[in-house]
Structure formats: C-alpha cells, structure tokens
Amino acid sequence: MKTQVGIIGSGPSGLILAQILHLQGIESIILERKTTDYVLTRIRAGVLEQSCVDLLRQAQASKRMDIEGIMHDGFDIAYSGEAHHVNLKKLTGTGVMIYGQTEITRDLIDLRRKNGGVIIEEAEVTTIENITSKSPIIHYLKDGVEHQIQCDFVTGCDGYHGASRKSIPQDILKTHEQIYPFGWLGILSETPPVSKELIYTRHERGFALCSMRNEMLSRYYIQVPIDDKVEDWSDDRFWDELKKRLPKDAANKLVTGPSIEKSIAPLRSFVCENMRYGNLFLAGDAAHIVPPTGAKGLNSAASDIHYLSNALIQYYKNGDEQGLDQYAEKALKRVWKAERFSWWMTNLLHKLPNSDGDSGSFTAKMQLAELDYLFESEAALKSLAENYIGLPY
C-alpha cells in the first residue's frame, strides 16, 4: 500500500492533521492500534485555547463545538478558604472554550468517515523503516498479519507510549523528563457543575479542580499519591475529600452523584527534542507531555499540527521544504513555554513533598506568597492569563 502521509494514531493530533491535509487534497492513511470505539471511551482534555478553536474551524470540524461548546471568560483560583477570580477576558481580550476532547475526536472520526478517509483500526505499528529515505515504510500488525505502507512522510501522532519516537536511534534521541510524585484522580458525573466556571484549588490536603463538559456533566479532579489505586476510591470517599478541599460555599453547593468514569492519571513533564528525524515528524503527546494543570496537553498538540500541516501543504503545493526544515525548532519553541507554564502552575497549586500543611514549611509559604502576589499585582495576573489562554502560534 502507498500514500503521501502515513499518520500513526487517531487521537486529536492525527485526526486534525488528516482532516486539514484532506481539505488540501493531500492523501493520508491513519493507523490506530485500538478501535475508534475504544478511542472514544477516553475522557481527557476539556479546555481549548482560542488558537485550537481556530484550528478546528480551519479544519471545518467545529460545527458541533460552535453549538455545544461553552465560552468561559475566566476561572477561579481558591486558596486559604477563599476563591479569587482570574478575569481572562478583561486581562487578555479573550477567554477559553469548554468542549471535551472526546467530542473533538468524535467529530473528526465522523468527518473522516464521511469524506472516505482511511483509518485502519486495530493496526499496531511496530517499526518504521528507511526513515531517512524519500520513501519510509511503516510496518504494522493487524489480525496477527504483518502489513506495510510506503509513504513520503510519516507523522508520529501516537502518544507518549507510541512506536514512532522509539524509531529514532537512541544515540541521537534527546529527551527531558520530570515525574511528579502524585496523580490526578478524575471523575465524570451527570450532575450540574458546582460553578459556572472552573475552580482550581490549592489546599493543604492537596490540589482539586472543578470542571465540566456541559450544564449536566461535571468533571472533578483531586490530587492523590502516585501509588493510589482507583479501586481505593469509592464515590463517597471522593466526594468527601473534594468537599474538604473546596471553599465552604462551593462545598455546600456541590451536587454529588454516581461517577460514570473514574481514573487516575499520572503527572509528568516530558519533551523529546527530536520532533523531526529524516521524514518522520512527531506531534502531540508523542513528542511532549505536560501535567494537565495548565490545560496545555491537547492545546500543544494543536500548535504542532498547525505548524506541521502548513509545512506539508507548502511542500506538496510548491515543493518548498522550508516549513519541514523549520518544524521542530518552531514547534519546540512554543512547547517549552507550555511546559514552563504547566510546571509552574503545578508547583503553585499542588501539595508538594516536604510541605506539611500551610504554615509548616517553606515550600507552602512560597506557594501562598506567590498566590498573594498574583492577586495583588495586575501584571502578575496578566502573565498567568496570557499563558492560560495560550501564547501566539
């Protein structure tokens, strides 16, 4: 089999790229090791930067988002029992869109099927051959049989555990990683959100986040030790712990209900600097991971796809390779700033090792001083706001 662009992974990175290339008449094949039904069971990101919204509109994949998405002009940060508002709209002129990654994936898979695009499901990519040649070959297993696809370019959109990054020779691979000693226990419940906008909470018991997907679908998270198991957390235990971490008025208003999804996500910061190797291009979680605190995971995947799709279109339309040659440098520049912001917000709001409670440690004092400064200085708050809505592409 042959195609122009071989895309490994049908998460948001692979699907958005395939759709934008399709609109330009550039052919691609998506290889996905799971079924698309399985991919649609994943509950992940919820907050979209305006640039990500614009990219989905450019991909003509925003019809349902433009109807069902909710624009938020700000969010709250609660600490020492009080909630403080971050007015994104006033500070930056824009807000963020609340629309679940699962819905984005659903919309893109529907579009792919409608325009006859190929997604080969349950196709596990094992190796990529001749990566530095003009026609790399993707090898994949399906129903126990080995297949291959020859392409001009391979895009590794296969997430942190995918095969593409592992195809880069170890002796040239350059990665950076920080693993946090805690995770996020998240639940989805068919209950009205506790507040109209998000509430990020710093509490001596640990971080908590109140988010949502729509007026009757709430998403909550609490920080838990990295070795906690989801079966250790009954719904009742979760709701009790969440209430202990929220400001009183939010805790009193909280509508609880049965969880329809419950999982623990580990937190890590990770960057692979080789976002290009030969004719293999990495994008999204295959190249970088952030702790979800700053809502930058999906949004950084979007900026990669913006740069990569433009570069591929430039190549196929005018034979110009400049975009491809500059891709890694351009994408990494924005990725590192998203990594910094996510790392900063994670260290600001989570219960960190050697910080026993509010008054007991220097670390906790630094967090509280930073939060006091944030809400006393418009300059500091504007800095947080411009990072949260997303730095320019």
Ligand code: FAS
């Ligand atoms: P994805 O991981 O979404 O997709 C990669 C795809 O490649 C998968 O479908 C996988 O099955 C497939 N694949 C892997 N190896 C393959 C192989 N060898 N062959 C074929 N296919 C292969 N971000 C936020 O902003 N907010 C959040 O709250 C948030 N929560 C998250 C929770 C979890 C548990 C995880 C893992 C991530 C979370 N993220 C969050 C980040 C997440 O949204 C990612 O940024 C986003 O999924 C990135 O999309 P992709 O790059 O497409 O990678």
Ligand code: PHB
């Ligand atoms: C979510 O709604 O899943 C969400 C929102 C904001 C974050 C992380 C996750 O920072």
